[in-house]
Amino acid sequence: MRITDLKCAVIGDNPVVRIVTDEGISGYGQIEQYKPYMKWHVLHLKDALIGQDPTNVERVMLRIRQRGGYKPWGSAVSAIEMALWDVAGKAAGLPVYKLLGGKVRDRVRVYNGAVRFPMNGYTPEDYAENMAKMKASPEGFTIIKQGIGFHSPMRTEVPNFFYGEVEAAPYHGALVRGLLTEQGLKHVIACVEAMKDVLGDEVGLALDCGPGWTVPDAIRLAKALEPLNIMWLEDLITGDYTPYVHADVYREVTASTSTPIHTGEQIYLRHNFKDLIERHAVNIIGPDPCDIGGIAELKWVAEYADLHGILIAPHGTGNGLLGLAALVQVCATLPANFIAFEYPVGKPEWWYDIVEGLPNPIVKDGFIEVWDRPGMGVDLIPEKASAYLKEEDKDFFD
Ligand SMILES: [Mg+2]
8 A cells, every 4th residue: 555645634723634545545633723834844744655655654654753843843743643543544444542552441531621611710719610610511521620820811810920021922832930929829729729629539630730830839839739639730840832841840849749740742752751751750741642743652652651650641632533533542552551631622513523433422421432443433524524625625535
């Protein structure tokens, strides 16, 4: 089998990759919905793929892997990797999890991710009210994550929050940092306590916190929250779109507290997880298959983390329905250090009309049943998806 074409269309907000082969099989991969500008990056890799056998996934990846980087620049390579696995699975007549070594669980746990409700404000009462809605959502999540601190508008909405500069950030994940005021720190802690009052000990609470915290504040927060048994504190120091890690700084925080510390969603390739894992700099890593370099890359990092006593809770909130399929396939194969992955939804809503293969409902009691269709198991329906193609992408299914 040979690759005859590589296409990319922005469907809704998500760039979608299609690998076309000479045997009539197509493979699909998806990029986060926040990255329509990645289309050019995908297409510039086309020449490296034409004529290659897509079922030799690693051999093809060796040709393009150096063309990725930290988020967002790993997403083109990652989506192509997923599309290659989709082709390989369809060609073999097997779900992708079989090609990765087989599933070790029949259902995978997810946390709320893209299931969110608008905040009315950023007081403890607002957080409690919002948490009650998430707890009541029909998916029955057993873990819920909420944004606080620098991963929320607190720096502009809470008076006297921190000592740094409050400037309008042009991009999500801008490098806003600074020491919190005593009032700011107490406000964050009060909001977390209010959320825990709603959840009790039935549902785990994870907190996306930064990036942007200083080491003393990160340690103060983590220690103050120790009695609350928080699932994890995410991206305190670096994260989101930070193009580096600072494993040594994370280590200082992690070693100071029993509250689990988590990071890794922006990191590209196993090599950039090496310091974090080998130095035990965090307790939990959170790579995103759509940014790390693909699902096989994520599996390798998960196995290596497990050897070091480190857990994994993969990121995925913007990955769309094809990204959801990739997460299900790879998370079914991860070792017991797997906690849950971040659940993405289809946006706009019509995305649910243009794919086939999803169960209904998708999430039951906080879990997704692993499906058995060949490839990723969730496929675009060309007849239906064509209606949503932009003018410049009209030949996407040709
Ligand atoms: Mg995050």
